[in-house]
Amino acid sequence: MNFTIIGAGAIGGVVGAYLAKAGEDVTFVDVNEEHVRAMDEQGLTIETVESEFNVPVKAYTVDELLQREKCLDVVILAVKAQHTEQAVQNFKPLMTEDTVIISMQNGLTEEVIAEQVGSHRTIGSFVNLFADYQEPGLIQYGGVGSMYIGELNGEKTFRITEIQNRLKSWGNAQITDHIRGYLWSKLAYGAILTATATVDEKMADIIDPHDHRVMFVELASEVLRVAQQLNIEPKPFDNWEPKTVYPGHEQRDWSAIHEQFDQLVARLRTYKKVKSGIWRDIAVRKRKTEVPFHLTPVIEEGKRHNLDMSLTETVLEMIMELENNQREMSWKNIETLIAISQKK
Numbered sequence: 541m542n543f544t545i546i547g548a549g550a551i552g553g554v555v556g557a558y559l560a561k562a563g564e565d566v567t568f569v570d571v572n573e574e575h576v577r578a579m580d581e582q583g584l585t586i587e588t589v590e591s592e593f594n595v596p597v598k599a600y601t602v603d604e605l606l607q608r609e610k611c612l613d614v615v616i617l618a619v620k621a622q623h624t625e626q627a628v629q630n631f632k633p634l635m636t637e638d639t640v641i642i643s644m645q646n647g648l649t650e651e652v653i654a655e656q657v658g659s660h661r662t663i664g665s666f667v668n669l670f671a672d673y674q675e676p677g678l679i680q681y682g683g684v685g686s687m688y689i690g691e692l693n694g695e696k697t698f699r700i701t702e703i704q705n706r707l708k709s710w711g712n713a714q715i716t717d718h719i720r721g722y723l724w725s726k727l728a729y730g731a732i733l734t735a736t737a738t739v740d741e742k743m744a745d746i747i748d749p750h751d752h753r754v755m756f757v758e759l760a761s762e763v764l765r766v767a768q769q770l771n772i773e774p775k776p777f778d779n780w781e782p783k784t785v786y787p788g789h790e791q792r793d794w795s796a797i798h799e800q801f802d803q804l805v806a807r808l809r810t811y812k813k814v815k816s817g818i819w820r821d822i823a824v825r826k827r828k829t830e831v832p833f834h835l836t837p838v839i840e841e842g843k844r845h846n847l848d849m850s851l852t853e854t855v856l857e858m859i860m861e862l863e864n865n866q867r868e869m870s871w872k873n874i875e876t877l878i879a880i881s882q883k884k
Contacts, residue, residue, distance in 0.1 A: 541706060542613045544569060546627055548579065548599065550671035550817065551644050552618030553679040555710050557586045561595045562709030568599040569631075576601050578677030587674070588681045589812045602630050612639045614703060621647040621833035628656045635661070640699060642689065646730060647834040648723060650692060663700065665689045666722035668729075668777055670813040672820060682813025684711060686777045690719035718775060725774035725782050727838060728763040731852060732756045734831055737818040738858050738873035744808040752874060753801055755881035759851045761786045766838055769845040779803040822862050823869065831859045851880055 542565035545556040549570070560566040568584070570576050579599035586593055600608070612634045619627045624645065635657065642663045643649045650664040668685035687707065691700055694717040707713035716722060735756065736746040747756060764786040767774050774782035784793070784800050808814070821829045835856045842849040854877060861867035 541565070541702060542567070543616055543706075544605075544612050544614070544631075545616045545618060546631060547617065547619035547623075548575060548584070549618065549673040550679060551667055551669065552616060553584060553673065554586060554669065554671045554681050555616060555618070555644060555667075555707070556597070557584050557593075557595050557679070558710040559706065560584070560597050561593065562706075564706055564709065566597065567605075568597050569602060569605050570599070571602060572676070573601055574676040575599075575673070576604075578675075582677050585678045586681050587678065587812075589810070605631065606633065610634065611636050615639065615641045616644050617641050617649075617653065618644045621645055621649050621830040622828070624649045624652045625656065628653055632657065637661075640703075642703070646726070646830060648727075648837055650719070650723070654692065659692045662692055663689055663703070664692055664719035664723065666716075666719065666726055666777070668726065670811050672813055672817065680812060682811040687711065687713045688716040688719065688722050688775075688777075689713060690716040690722075692719065694718060716775070718773065721773050721775040722777065724763070724767040724770075724772050725777065725780065727834065728760040728767075728774065728782060728785070729780045730834060731759050731763050731855065733816045734818055734835070734859065735759060735855050735874070735877060737816050737822065737829075738855070738862065738867075738869060738877075739871055740819070740823065740869040741871075742808075742814040743816060744805045744814070746874065747801060747808070748805045750798065752878065753797065755851070755874070755878045756801075757785050757792070757797060758881040758884055759855065759877070762842065762847070762849050762852045763838055765847050766842045766845065766849075769847070770841070779807050818859065819869075822859075828863050829859060831856060848884065850884075851877060854880055 544567045545552040546569050548568040556566050576599045579597050583594045583596045642665050644665050644667050654662040666688040670682035672680045674680050704713050704715050736743045784796050818829045821827050839849045
């Protein structure tokens, strides 16, 4: 079994580096030529909270990968959500009937991939880890989280077991028969982290105040209501338990909610990465985020079911305005969201 990492940034870089360190056959592919050259010449360096390691790797640009004309076995797709379709089209000529694509992305990209190559060649994954591309050849690995992989039809196949065994070189990779439950749970959790990107402060410091938490709970609940309409049961991970947050007002146990959020804040404070990747895209890289590709399908599905999606819509609007320099990162953004949540 050989792995091809398409998108050697935060998630792809970290997971691929651990596979390579364990002796697996791994090829890295990225559109950033400087990153490719640095990896090819100096190896890939992963900087963790405690230490760092460097592993020699094979790295190519997309054009170089195609020129090799080597058939692909297991593809780990780790590009931004908005680039999914184009990325698949790029390497599709190298696929065989046995090639499988694992989507290690945020959002609902498994459906996009399945439309391109078929669900039988698509494996879903949930990855909750904090990492950042720092510079060519260097990824900062800010905090270990969870990883679940699963066939879209829920079957426990030979290939999913084999892939799980290889991914254990990264950490506690687990198989699930309900991958969509993890994806929708992460969408709700991710909505909270997305909202923190509207302020130039640490995630933990934004989530910590108790008077902010009603808004964050309402925001996550909008996403979870949509999942309920789709008969998807969101799954818990790390310090996130969707059932504590949702259902609605009259059934909420605020002592349990605050305990969960306190644990989440404590976890975030242990991470080397203290602000979200969305914040970094806007504030540091000055580029478009993948937020519209995460939240728009959720909003549209919610509206089809006549659900109030006002908080999710406002977060999306704020992020897009920040991308276009039409809004400033400010505590006023959180205050606006709190005001909306108080009307619900």
